[in-house]
Amino acid sequence: MKSRTYAIIMLILWLLVFCSNLISIYKTNLLKKKNEILIQDNERLELDLSAKENEFYELSLELKTTEKALADVANKLEKAEEDNKEILHFDYVGTFDCTAYCCEKYAHICGTGSGKTASGAPVTPDVSVAVGDLEMFPYGTIIYIEDVGIRVVQDTGSFKPNKIDVAVDTHKHAKNWEGQGKHKVWIIEEVK
Ligand SMILES: [Zn+2]
Numbered sequence: 001m002k003s004r005t006y007a008i009i010m011l012i013l014w015l016l017v018f019c020s021n022l023i024s025i026y027k028t029n030l031l032k033k034k035n036e037i038l039i040q041d042n043e044r045l046e047l048d049l050s051a052k053e054n055e056f057y058e059l060s061l062e063l064k065t066t067e068k069a070l071a072d073v074a075n076k077l078e079k080a081e082e083d084n085k086e087i088l089h090f091d092y093v094g095t096f097d098c099t100a101y102c103c104e105k106y107a108h109i110c111g112t113g114s115g116k117t118a119s120g121a122p123v124t125p126d127v128s129v130a131v132g133d134l135e136m137f138p139y140g141t142i143i144y145i146e147d148v149g150i151r152v153v154q155d156t157g158s159f160k161p162n163k164i165d166v167a168v169d170t171h172k173h174a175k176n177w178e179g180q181g182k183h184k185v186w187i188i189e190e191v192k
Pocket of ligand 1: 104110
């Protein structure tokens with residue numbers, strides 16, 4: 001009897017040790033798994049970050065180019081004013097039906113979301129416009145849209161020749177764009 005009780009106690013003790021070993025193995029595995037997930041997340045975040053850094057670098061380069069172009073124009077205007085001569089010619093081309101499209105980077109009604117215009121230039125809010133008539137407005141044409149501002153023709157779409165689609169930042173803005181409607185349009189040319 002005594003030895004049977006002893007055997008049962010030993011068995012219970014052994015089971016306890018066995019169970020606690022199992023639990024600790026399970027916990028270790030769980031920790032390993034969590035650690036792996038954390039490492040993967042971290043790698044993914046680092047990749048995201050370097051992609052964002054690249055994007056930022058490209059944008060800052062573009063911005064510098066745009067800034068330089070603007071400074072050149074400002075210099076020319078200043079010089080022209082000094083010389084008292086006209087260097088820009090505004091050629092009125094008619095009234096155009098203006099709408100807006102957004103630069104959000106996913107494929108939807110506004111475009112493919114590639115971030116590029118049909119001309120290859122990056123789609124830029126407050127700069128790019130898409131036209132229906134590329135003969136009247138070849139890529140690179142600078143236009144003035146009354147009550148909207150100065151824009152650059154960089155894009156096209158399958159729409160009527162009397163329509164201009166103006167790039168804005170967000171889809172929400174595109175849908176509620178304040179410039180929606182008919183506007184007079186001029187082509188701005190440099191007088192050589
Ligand atoms: Zn949109």
